[in-house]
Every structure is written in structure tokens, then in C-alpha cells.
Amino acid sequence: MDKLSIINYPLSIIHCKTVKVLVVGNGGREHALAWKLLQSPQVQQCFCTPGNGGTALLEGCENLSYTVDDFANIARFVQQDKVDLVVVGPEVPLAQGITDYLQGYNIKVFGPTQAGAQIESSKSWAKKLMADAGIAIAQGETFKDADAAKAYIAKQGAPIVVKADKLAAGKGVIVAQTIEEAQTAVDELIGTGFSSIVVEEFLQGEEVSILALTDGKTVRPLLPAQDHKRIGEGDTGLNTGGMGAYAPAPIATPELLARVQTEILEPTVTALRQRGINYCGVLYAGLMVTPEGDPKVLEYNCRFGDPETQAVLPLLETPLDELLMACVEGRLEEFPPLQWYDGSAVCVVAASEGYPGSYEKGKVIQGITKAEALGSTVFQAGTKLEGDTLLTDGGRVLGVTSRGKDFNKAIETVYGCLEAIDFSGQYYRRDIGHRVR
Structure with missing residues (x-):
């Protein structure tokens, strides 16, 4: 970091205080978050609950035994150990309301409330939010009845996309190449406990992931990334939670990112605020860039991507704790431009x-x-x-x-x-x- 960048940083970065952070989760994303947080000169200690073998071995990090849905013990630990910030990694505790619970004890949490987490926990809710805001999305319908969904598929034709409406650990999406495959996907999803599904058009183009941070007013995107969802080489086979990622994605040019900011991210935050939701956390936009160069939203997630986070955070030079705390304290607009390593x-x-x-x-x-x-x-x-x-x-x-x-x-x-x-x-x-x- 050059001298000018240091001078422009808030005094809180220069006159360091000791900070304790608790990361909720046990995946590679959470290991990456703890690793990056501990690089800050301010962070004295990081806790992970429940963590994994990597966080157990990470210097300055300690694993706790609480599960991600053990809100009471997490709150008790944070209060007793005077933890300054809780960072929630996975979507499930966010959808269950961990932020609402902890905020009830005046605990600072990076991660949206249960209402905000609907942007991932209910694809139909998110699609309506974006449609009302005039954001470009894949067109589709939501169904509770399998026969109605199959009739819609037969009318629309293939290829077509069938999605679980609710959380599915990143794997509840079937890109069907034939009508028969799509109708089978309907039976599989409804037959495995999903009460509703979303059927939408198949968009041609190239995907890109934008992980943007927001305090509910201002939005700051991180470097764009691309991930590989399919298990097989050549992007073939079953969908997974992600088999690899890289950043910055060249397809996301400065011109495209400017459009994403003004046409997608900012309208989304405005739409959330109009619904009374003060969204503080990650807006992870999964986008399709069409052959014409237009960005369309495939889906939103309410947390850091995995494995995109593992490719993006190693390039971030700005102290992560300062950035997340600026979101939590509602002062992201005042925060200086993000600094990135080359390469x-x-x-x-x-x-x-x-x-x-x-x-x-x-x-x-x-x-x-x-x-x-x-x-x-x-x-x-x-x-x-x-x-x-x-x-x-x-x-x-x-x-x-x-x-x-x-x-x-x-x-x-x-x-x-x-x-x-x-x-x-x-x-x-x-x-x-x-x-x-």
C-alpha cells in the first residue's frame, strides 16, 4: 500500500485497537474469512464456530463447539468474551434469523436479518423484488403443483431451468436440455420435500459472480469472480457447491461493472429499503452476461460465495475488519476506495x-x-x-x-x-x- 493510501485511511486504522471477531460457519469460506481478518493489524483474535481443521490450526484463531443455529450460546459467548463483531458465513443461520437474535443483545453482526435473507431463502420472493424494481432477470413462474409446472414446461420448451424455491445448499438448480429432463426435475424436487419450485427461461451467455458489500444505503462491489459449478471437466456433469473459482473475471469490464452498480445493485438496495429492510451484509449477485453484453440476474445470495471468497479475499489489501465494521455501523459511504493487490x-x-x-x-x-x-x-x-x-x-x-x-x-x-x-x-x-x- 502506498503512503497516500495510508494517509487516506480512517484514523481508527492507524491508531489501532484490539478487535475480536467471531466467524460463524465451518467451510472453506469461513476459513478464508478468518485468515483475512487476522491479517488486519487491529484484529487480536478470531473465533470460529464450529470451525474446521484449518481454523483449528490457524494462528490467532480458536474453534468453538457451538453449532451455527445455537444462537443462545453464541450470544452468551460474544457477551462474556467481549467480541466486537460477528461475521455470519452460511445462508442457513441467516435465514433462521441469527442476526435478529444477536442484534436483540446489541451485538454487532455482519449479515442481513431474516427478512433480508429472503433474497436467497426464497427465489420467488427475490424475483418479485427484482421485477418490482425493474431489474433485468430471467423470466419464469413459481409453482406448488407439479402438474401445473409440467404443463408450463411443455408450453415453454427446452432448454429450461428448474430451481428449488427454498435453500438447497447451492445445488437445487437443474438446467434441463429436454422437456422430459425438466419434468423429471420437477418430480425430484417436489418429491424431496420442496413445497414450491421456480421454472424459468434458460439464458445464454457467460456467468459472473459479483460479491457486493452494503450497509443498506451504499453498495461496494468486490472484484468480480467466476466459478465452476459442474463436477466434470469442460463444465459437465452434476451441479455442485463449486469446484473452483478465479478473480478478477475478465468478462466483467469496468463498463459492465458500472451498469451492474446502477442497474442492479443500487436498485436492489433501494427496493429492500422500501420494504423496510435495512440490509447489512453481502449481496452476492449471480449474473448472466448475454451475448449482447447485457447483465441479467440469475439469482441473489445473502452471503459470501464459496469458493469465490477464496479467490477474491487473497487479492484484497484493505483490512477486512474495517470494511465490515463500516457496513455494520452504516458509514460505508465515507469509507475510502478499496485497495487491491495486482494480479x-x-x-x-x-x-x-x-x-x-x-x-x-x-x-x-x-x-x-x-x-x-x-x-x-x-x-x-x-x-x-x-x-x-x-x-x-x-x-x-x-x-x-x-x-x-x-x-x-x-x-x-x-x-x-x-x-x-x-x-x-x-x-x-x-x-x-x-x-x-
Whole structure:
């Protein structure tokens, strides 16, 4: 950071106080958040609940035993240990109202209230919000009745998209190439407990993820990212929670980002405010850039993306705690321009064999220290520490991230580092970032 940038920062950054932060969640995203928060000269300690093997080993970080929905014990710990800020990682506790609960105890929370979290927890609610605000979206309808949904699909034709209306861990989206496939998807989703589904048009183009931070008035986007949702190389196979990501995405030009700001992000915040929702947190816009160059919203999420966060945060030079606190305290408009490191970052997810279907846990993980010595940061997701042994404990196990002066260098480094890591059944795609090579 240059001298001018330091001078322009708020005095609170220069005259540091000790800050304690609690991160709620146990995935790679939460490991990345804790890692970035601890790089701030202000952050004295970070807690993660329940955390994972990576946060357990992170210097300055301590795992707690509370589950993400144990609001009472989380609130009690924050008060007793005088934690300054709670950062909520996953969507489920946000949809369950963790922010509302903690705010009832005057606890500072980065993450929207339950009302705001509807932007992810109900796709139909989010679509109406955006339609009322005049935001460009994929056209579609919401259905509770399977026969009505199938009739609509038959009329519209394929390809067409079928989505679970409620939370589905990032995997409740089926892009159907035929009418038969779409109608089968309707039966599968309704048959697995979803009371309503959304059927919408298939948009052609290229996807991009915009993680924007807001205090309910001002919106500040982070660097644009692209992720790879499909399990197979060449973007084939089943949808997953994400098999890799890279930033900054070249398709998101300054001109496109300016349009996203004025045509999508700002109208969304205004629409939320008009509904009495003071939205403080991440507005994660999943966009389709059409062949004509127009951005359309595929969906909104109410939290940091995973694995996009693991690619974006290594490029952020601005202290993350200051940025999040500015959102919580409603002073984002006064916050100086965000500072970024030069170059590119690429994250590749190492998964358990069988993911996103069934998989085994408890495999010994080796080689992380060597991989990090070769130039990566290994964000742990589905891991746990038993004594001194690190074991797999989920489908997406690791997010191996490398920075480089350009995408080619970052990609070369990250795959070299992955060769150093080993656990039984390890699987990762070898073409992450293929669009930018």
C-alpha cells in the first residue's frame, strides 16, 4: 500500500485497537474469512464456530463447539468474551434469523436479518423484488403443483431451468436440455420435500459472480469472480457447491461493472429499503452476461460465495475488519476506495471421491505444508483435526488458492501445489480457469 493510501485511511486504522471477531460457519469460506481478518493489524483474535481443521490450526484463531443455529450460546459467548463483531458465513443461520437474535443483545453482526435473507431463502420472493424494481432477470413462474409446472414446461420448451424455491445448499438448480429432463426435475424436487419450485427461461451467455458489500444505503462491489459449478471437466456433469473459482473475471469490464452498480445493485438496495429492510451484509449477485453484453440476474445470495471468497479475499489489501465494521455501523459511504493487490487468484477445490453424491469421510490428508511452501494458501472446508491428524470430513475438502501476476501464472502455481497434497479418493478438476487461458 502506498503512503497516500495510508494517509487516506480512517484514523481508527492507524491508531489501532484490539478487535475480536467471531466467524460463524465451518467451510472453506469461513476459513478464508478468518485468515483475512487476522491479517488486519487491529484484529487480536478470531473465533470460529464450529470451525474446521484449518481454523483449528490457524494462528490467532480458536474453534468453538457451538453449532451455527445455537444462537443462545453464541450470544452468551460474544457477551462474556467481549467480541466486537460477528461475521455470519452460511445462508442457513441467516435465514433462521441469527442476526435478529444477536442484534436483540446489541451485538454487532455482519449479515442481513431474516427478512433480508429472503433474497436467497426464497427465489420467488427475490424475483418479485427484482421485477418490482425493474431489474433485468430471467423470466419464469413459481409453482406448488407439479402438474401445473409440467404443463408450463411443455408450453415453454427446452432448454429450461428448474430451481428449488427454498435453500438447497447451492445445488437445487437443474438446467434441463429436454422437456422430459425438466419434468423429471420437477418430480425430484417436489418429491424431496420442496413445497414450491421456480421454472424459468434458460439464458445464454457467460456467468459472473459479483460479491457486493452494503450497509443498506451504499453498495461496494468486490472484484468480480467466476466459478465452476459442474463436477466434470469442460463444465459437465452434476451441479455442485463449486469446484473452483478465479478473480478478477475478465468478462466483467469496468463498463459492465458500472451498469451492474446502477442497474442492479443500487436498485436492489433501494427496493429492500422500501420494504423496510435495512440490509447489512453481502449481496452476492449471480449474473448472466448475454451475448449482447447485457447483465441479467440469475439469482441473489445473502452471503459470501464459496469458493469465490477464496479467490477474491487473497487479492484484497484493505483490512477486512474495517470494511465490515463500516457496513455494520452504516458509514460505508465515507469509507475510502478499496485497495487491491495486482494480479490474479485461482482457487481449485479438492473433493472427496463420490461428491456431490455419497462419499466417505475420515481419510488422512497429507502435504498441505508442502503445498503452501510452493506458493498456495490452502483453505480447509470439509476437514477435522483429531489429535495431530487432519482428516477429511466433507464433500468439498480443500480450496487450494494461488496468486500470480496473471492467470497463467496463478493456474500453473495452483496445480503444482495440488500435486503435493494427497488423501485417498482425492478428486479435482484440472481445467479451472479454462476460459481465461
